[in-house]
Amino acid sequence: MRIVVTVKYVPDIASDRGFQDCRVVRTPAEGTINELDENAIEAALQLVEAAGEGEVVAVSVAGPDGAVALRKAFQMGAHRGVLVSDDALAGSDYFGTAAALAATVERLNADAPVDLVITGMAALDGLGSVVPTLLAAHLGWPALNLAKKVALADGAVTITREADDVTEELSARLPLVLSVADTANKPRLPNFKLIMAARTKEYETWSAADLALKPDAVGQAGARTETLSAAPRPPRDEVELVTDKGEGGKALAAFLIRNDLV
Amino acid sequence: MTNRTVLVLLDPATEVRTSVLELLTIARSLGRAEAVTLEAPTVEVLAQLGAYGIETVHQAELPAAVRGDERHLPAVVAAALAAAVRRTDADVVLVPTSFAAKEAAALAAHALGAGLVIDAAGVHDEDGRIVGTKRVFAGSWDTACAVTTDVAVLTVRSNAVVPQPVETAVSTEVEGFTAEVPELPVTLVSRTVKPRTSGRPSLEEAAVVVAGGRGTHGDFGPVEDLADALGAAVGASRDAVFEGWFDTYIGQTGVTVAPRVYIGAGISGAPHHRGGMQAAQVIVAVNSDPEAPIFEISDFAVVGDLADVLPQAAEVIRAHKA
Ligand SMILES: Cc1cc2nc3c(=O)[nH]c(=O)nc-3n(C[C@H](O)[C@H](O)[C@H](O)COP(=O)(O)OP(=O)(O)OC[C@H]3O[C@@H](n4cnc5c(N)ncnc54)[C@H](O)[C@@H]3O)c2cc1C
Ligand SMILES: Cc1cc2nc3c(=O)[nH]c(=O)nc-3n(C[C@H](O)[C@H](O)[C@H](O)COP(=O)(O)OP(=O)(O)OC[C@H]3O[C@@H](n4cnc5c(N)ncnc54)[C@H](O)[C@@H]3O)c2cc1C
Numbered sequence: 221m222r223i224v225v226t227v228k229y230v231p232d233i234a235s236d237r238g239f240q241d242c243r244v245v246r247t248p249a250e251g252t253i254n255e256l257d258e259n260a261i262e263a264a265l266q267l268v269e270a271a272g273e274g275e276v277v278a279v280s281v282a283g284p285d286g287a288v289a290l291r292k293a294f295q296m297g298a299h300r301g302v303l304v305s306d307d308a309l310a311g312s313d314y315f316g317t318a319a320a321l322a323a324t325v326e327r328l329n330a331d332a333p334v335d336l337v338i339t340g341m342a343a344l345d346g347l348g349s350v351v352p353t354l355l356a357a358h359l360g361w362p363a364l365n366l367a368k369k370v371a372l373a374d375g376a377v378t379i380t381r382e383a384d385d386v387t388e389e390l391s392a393r394l395p396l397v398l399s400v401a402d403t404a405n406k407p408r409l410p411n412f413k414l415i416m417a418a419r420t421k422e423y424e425t426w427s428a429a430d431l432a433l434k435p436d437a438v439g440q441a442g443a444r445t446e447t448l449s450a451a452p453r454p455p456r457d458e459v460e461l462v463t464d465k466g467e468g469g470k471a472l473a474a475f476l477i478r479n480d481l482v
Numbered sequence: 483m484t485n486r487t488v489l490v491l492l493d494p495a496t497e498v499r500t501s502v503l504e505l506l507t508i509a510r511s512l513g514r515a516e517a518v519t520l521e522a523p524t525v526e527v528l529a530q531l532g533a534y535g536i537e538t539v540h541q542a543e544l545p546a547a548v549r550g551d552e553r554h555l556p557a558v559v560a561a562a563l564a565a566a567v568r569r570t571d572a573d574v575v576l577v578p579t580s581f582a583a584k585e586a587a588a589l590a591a592h593a594l595g596a597g598l599v600i601d602a603a604g605v606h607d608e609d610g611r612i613v614g615t616k617r618v619f620a621g622s623w624d625t626a627c628a629v630t631t632d633v634a635v636l637t638v639r640s641n642a643v644v645p646q647p648v649e650t651a652v653s654t655e656v657e658g659f660t661a662e663v664p665e666l667p668v669t670l671v672s673r674t675v676k677p678r679t680s681g682r683p684s685l686e687e688a689a690v691v692v693a694g695g696r697g698t699h700g701d702f703g704p705v706e707d708l709a710d711a712l713g714a715a716v717g718a719s720r721d722a723v724f725e726g727w728f729d730t731y732i733g734q735t736g737v738t739v740a741p742r743v744y745i746g747a748g749i750s751g752a753p754h755h756r757g758g759m760q761a762a763q764v765i766v767a768v769n770s771d772p773e774a775p776i777f778e779i780s781d782f783a784v785v786g787d788l789a790d791v792l793p794q795a796a797e798v799i800r801a802h803k804a
Contacts, residue, residue, distance in 0.1 A: 233734070233753045237619040256735065314588070314598055344734060344757070347618075348600045349581060350588035353556070357592045362667035366581060378671065383581040385678070385730075386554075389671035396667075402735040444597030448613065448626040456765075459777050464786025469794020472745075472766065475782045476795075477802055481690070481743050481764060482712065 221274030223264040224325055224337045226355075227293050228254040229286035230345040237345070239450035243311065244345055246285065253289040256340035258407035261296045263370060263400045264338045265408070270372075275299045277328060281309060281320045287423060294418035295410035301423030302328075308428040311440030314350050320438055321351070322358035323431035329395075336377070339399045341366055352399040362392035365399045486513025487572040491583065492539070493559060495519040498530045500687045501578040503645035505638055506534040508605050509576055510648070512612070516540060518566040520553045520661075528654045535648035540566045542661040551673040556582055558663050560589030565661040567594055567633060574612055576605070579637040579738070580686070587635050597629035599636045603740065603761065604643070612636070617740070620753065621760030639761075640687045641740050676729075681710075685730055688715030690743045691762070693732055695719035695755075697748015697769065697788055700727050704792035705747055711796040711803075715741075719749045733758035747788040751776025768792065 231237045235250040261278070268274035277300045278293035280286045290301035304324050312320065321337075328334055337359075342349040349365075356363035367379035377398060378391035410418070428438060436442050462471045476482050488509040492502055509515035517531060517539045531539060542562035544553060552558060563575055563586065575590060577583040579601050591598040602614035608626075612634040616625045629636075678684060685691065692714045694705035702716070709716045718728035720736060732739055734757035744762035749755060751767070751774060759765070760779055767776045767783040768791045777783050784791050 233620070233757065237622070239623060239625070242625075314600075315592070341735060345619075347734070347757075349584055350598070350600060353585045353588045354592055357589060363585075364668065365585060385676040385684075386582070387672075387674045387676070389673075390668050391671055392668045444591075444595075444629065444631045445599060446628045446630050448608070448628050450623055450625045452623055453617075453621065456779060456781065459780045460782045461772075461777065462782075462784050463772070464784050464791055466790075467794075468768075468784040468786040468791040469796075470798050472768070472782070472784050472791060472795040473798035473802070475766070476712075476743070476799065479764065482799055482802060 221268050221271040222334050224277045225260045225264045226339045227257040227278050227280045227289040228343040229282040229289040230254045242447040242450050248285050253292040254343045259400045260338040260340045262405045262407040265297050290423045294421045303425045306428040308439045313443040316438040316442045318354035321355050335394045337397045341401045356397035362396040367400045368403050488513045488515050488574040489518050489572045491577040492517045492519040495521045495523040501640045505576045507643050507646045532651045532654045533647045539656045541658050556585035559586035561663040562661040563590040564593040575635045577637050579639050587637050591635040594633050596633035596635045597631040602636045602638045617761045620757040683715045685715040685717050685737050690714035691741045692745045693717035695749030696721045708792045708796040711799040
């Protein structure tokens with residue numbers, strides 16, 4: 221069982237996130253693994269453990285600080301890490317990101333067959349939830365998205381997904397791209413031994429040239445969208461706070477009525 | 483007026499949801515608006531489209547190999563959208579923001595070499611380019627994103643605009659077209675649609691949302707009571723759903739809402755939850771903790787027990803409406 225897990229390096233959602241020159245500010249102090257990719261790592265580890273053999277390769281497309289996401293994957297038990305990092309990749313849109321990830325999977329697949337790519341359901345900064353679909357389209361593999369339950373048998377994966385008030389059971393044959401929901405599992409906490417080992421564990425760094433990526437397919441040059449502006453919203457007015465002494469509900473209703481919201 | 487053609491996805495074709503009426507309204511502001519569907523629209527649906535100025539509905543005829551519910555698979559919807567764009571030489575495709583529609587939009591954009599904007603809160607023309615505006619980072623930043631390719635695909639959030647019918651309704655024609663669908667690599671084993679609670683708007687589309695959290699201690703009665711008094715949708719925090727108290731949660735990994743009013747009761751306002759509701763126009767909170775983090779983003783808040791506050795508010799609102 222050989223599984224590639226994609227992990228994105230994102231600003232912590234509890235931090236003060238923002239943009240500079242229309243690009244997301246990514247500082248090491250606030251940078252972390254996309255939390256939802258921990259569900260992907262967990263799913264991969266469980267499948268490898270069930271198979272009794274295999275390898276989990278964590279891949280991140282990011283600047284040099286993106287190694288933080290790989291370290292977290294190592295702490296959980298990933299066996300190998302690849303950081304795809306190149307100035308030419310900066311400013312990639314959904315398609316550029318998917319192209320870079322696809323080229324990485326193809327290169328790994330050329331060494332030894334990859335059975336599965338597992339991703340998170342969304343990156344908590346971009347929140348597109350489209351990279352898994354586009355990655356699968358690039359690879360020409362099936363995509364099974366937003367899995368809540370995952371079952372692997374006889375070379376096929378069957379998932380249950382719940383989205384948009386619809387419950388679906390879908391299945392497809394390996395190799396394929398699978399995205400897992402936050403409800404799929406509970407990511408394990410790293411144990412002391414793995415934390416220590418992760419500190420010094422080496423990862424590989426691949427450039428756009430290593431992946432034979434065409435410069436006009438990735439990065440700002442390949443982007444099909446251009447961010448024209450990014451501005452912080454004006455702060456909200458101070459909250460009007462009422463302490464309930466028996467009339468709190470009336471005050472709430474009065475607020476709604478007064479503001480023509482009923 | 484430009485001579486742009488804008489296609490709006492109508493799926494299902496058995497009803498025109500509010501989110502679709504919003505898309506039709508946006509589409510008209512950008513150019514000539516037409517609809518795309520994968521099944522036969524009903525007479526009522528055609529009348530509603532006419533009221534929104536839609537003269538043409540393109541109905542995809544799917545290969546026989548695509549059976550039953552398979553027509554809802556993103557790969558099939560994407561194939562129909564891409565074929566419709568090629569046939570009509572359309573410039574813009576608008577779809578609602580649901581997970582399935584995002585997948586279909588991504589695949590259609592991939593097939594068409596089109597730029598893609600996900601979760602636009604508004605769409606406009608700027609110097610001849612299509613621009614999607616987005617509210618990001620839990621509603622704390624506004625961004626504007628221009629599509630630089632010939633064709634633009636956008637998923638648009640509910641409540642982006644107020645639906646506007648045209649002054650004089652037009653008559654709507656259905657035009658069939660053949661959509662080639664590549665062999666499906668995914669098998670649909672089963673599909674069940676959750677019946678909507680009658681009388682309540684859907685959470686994604688509602689103008690008013692009342693949500694309950696762990697502070698309900700398992701009793702959603704007061705939350706539902708206030709929601710019904712307001713004609714609102716009911717939502718929850720993820721913790722409340724994990725407890726089994728309700729079935730749909732709002733937040734970064736659940737449903738994203740951007741209603742006129744969000745009322746959160748017994749919800750602390752964790753960053754994951756905020757990510758799904760902070761774009762609401764007015765935020766109201768009821769929480770027994772005077773230091774609850776949700777107060778930081780609220781316009782109005784009551785410190786108190788929701789079991790007392792919500793029923794009282796519901797009673798006053800019912801009396802006001804009567
Ligand atoms: C606020 C914001 C808005 C944006 N809007 C647009 C837009 O409208 N159109 C557009 O084309 N681009 C947009 N982008 C750019 C886009 O976010 C990036 O291309 C990003 O790398 C992928 O999209 P996502 O963050 O939405 O990922 P998602 O599609 O939400 O990610 C799903 C999963 O894919 C994997 N993944 C995603 N990115 C990476 C990565 N870099 N490395 C490893 N794994 C990854 C992760 O496992 C993740 O859980 C936006 C970016 C931001 C920050
Ligand atoms: C990867 C990940 C994704 C997540 N995604 C989401 C998401 O999409 N949506 C989401 O909601 N959460 C999400 N969460 C969970 C989130 O982090 C919080 O744990 C959750 O939102 C808390 O729910 P709560 O506010 O109901 O509970 P709590 O944080 O426990 O808050 C309960 C509140 O109720 C108040 N209270 C108690 N009794 C009363 C009373 N009688 N009357 C009034 N107030 C009372 C308390 O003061 C408290 O503020 C996610 C978590 C993770 C790790």
